[in-house]
Amino acid sequence: MANKNLIKRAFSVTAGLPPAHAAAGSTPSAEIAVAAPITETPSVQQNPGSEVLPSPVEGGGAPTRDVPAGAKPLTPPRTGPGSMLAFMAQESVVHKEVLQLRERVAAFDGAEIARRLDPTTIAASRWANREEAHFATDAFAKLKDEIATAGGNVQPIKVRPIADRPTGDAAPVFEIVYGHRRHRACLELGIPVLALVQQVMEDVDLFVEMERENRNREDLSAWEQGVMYMRALEQGLFPSAKQLGIAIDRDMSNISRAMALAKLPAEVVRAFGSPLNLQFRWATLLKDAHQRDPEGLLSMARDIASRQPRPAPAEVFAILTGSTTRKANGGTSQEWTDAAGKPLASLTVDKRGRVTVVFDQVLDDAQRRRLSKMLDTFVGSKT
Incomplete structure (x- = not known):
């Protein structure tokens, strides 16, 4: 059945084509697919240096046409099997080209x-x-x-x-x-x-x-993230901070602390020299200090901003909150706390410049390994 359909398709393609030597405007005929002898007679008119095509056959046929010397006129297949083979060859070439083009297009699928x-x-x-x-x-x-x-x-x-x-x-x-x-x-x-x-x-x-x-x-920076989150909420991009956190896959505590820093008065931000100096871990204590005594915090911030040279960001934070950095036995001490203000670790420097770090929580094996790697990098050697 498939072969019959293929033969029919071949005949349908070749049957409607005029002979290669047919003039434009001549009526094609299905008889061109049939092998039949054509009587060739010289034409009356002949151009120098050209071959003479057969004269019209009685009863209708192709008119004469000059062909350049040495050129062979194209002749369609005269038999059914010949037409089918020509059609199959053409189909094979086209099919191969289509497959190649598909492979090239697929290589760019999804590319920007x-x-x-x-x-x-x-x-x-x-x-x-x-x-x-x-x-x-x-x-x-x-x-x-x-x-x-x-x-x-x-x-x-x-x-x-x-x-x-x-x-x-x-x-x-x-x-x-x-x-x-x-x-x-x-x-x-x-x-x-x-x-x-x-x-x-x-x-x-x-x-x-x-x-x-x-x-x-x-x-x-923490402050930049807070500004970004606040703009999104103020412009109604997300209905709530919780939905924002879900969309960007971030913990709500980080979002809350970032926005707490972004909500600080401009005078407090300027006291740090640049908003890029604000850190996540300072958010809760600065927020609490602002809620306890807004005017007092602003007054201290203006005083710090006027100092020359301006204190380091960690010292500014200590002054504004009054608890994280203090003198200890003639040296200095610094503390780290969580979002709730609970101590996590402290660093102490004695009079001789020796540094002691104390953790207020028990470190598990993984944390100790991370700390060891950090110290390896810091001191430039391995334990």
């Missing part, structure tokens, strides 16, 4: 295409989480030098088209999903930025991708 964009056409996300002070750090300067040396960013940023953007040539075309530092570096260097363009992306998806991408790269 990166392209070079003018950084001036790209705007920061409305949830941008990089404090301006971040672009004055040594880490950013190093990143900028690397991009300049490579002639552009190797790792692409990600953008999406801005919906309902204002008209005008100067209006940004794209909004950053992630890669604010790489974009800023290219913008300052005046070179195109390599970017992936996501044509359709919801606000929630943008926020989640940006948060996770930044977490996998250089960590944001």
Whole structure:
């Protein structure tokens, strides 16, 4: 049955084709698939240097046509088996080409295409989480030098088209999903930025991708994360902090502490010199100090900000909270506490500069091994 269908298909393809020497406009006939002798007679007209095709056959046929000397006119198969073989050969070649094309297309399945964009056409996300002070750090300067040396960013940023953007040539075309530092570096260097363009992306998806991408790269400061989370909640991106934590797969305690730092008065943040100096473990005690005596905390923060030179961030924290760093036997002592203020560890330096670290909890085997590795790295030798 399959062979019959194949033969029928071959005849259907070849039967409707005119002979190679047929003139345009002649009526094709199914008889061309039948092997029949054709009487060839010289044509009356003949051009120099050309062969003469057969004259029209009585009762209708192909008119004469000049063919260049040495060229052989193409003749379709004259028999059913010949037509079938020609058709099968053609089908085999086409099928092979289709398979090759499918393999090449499959290799790019799911791939995203990166392209070079003018950084001036790209705007920061409305949830941008990089404090301006971040672009004055040594880490950013190093990143900028690397991009300049490579002639552009190797790792692409990600953008999406801005919906309902204002008209005008100067209006940004794209909004950053992630890669604010790489974009800023290219913008300052005046070179195109390599970017992936996501044509359709919801606000929630943008926020989640940006948060996770930044977490996998250089960590944001605790204060920057808090600002980012607060913006998302204030703009209704998530109905609650709990839903935000589920979406970005982060513990609620970290989210709460980050937002506690972001809610601190500007005077308190300035006392630390830069919001990047604020640490997660300080959030609870600073929050408590602000709740106990808001005016007193602000007064101390203004006094610290006016000092020259300004105290180190750890000392600022000690002054504002009044408990973590103190004098001990002529030396100094520093304490670490958990989110509830419970002591975890302390470091003491005596008069001779010798350091003692005491943990207020029992360390298990895994913790002791981690501590040992840290000390190995610190002292530059192995136990």
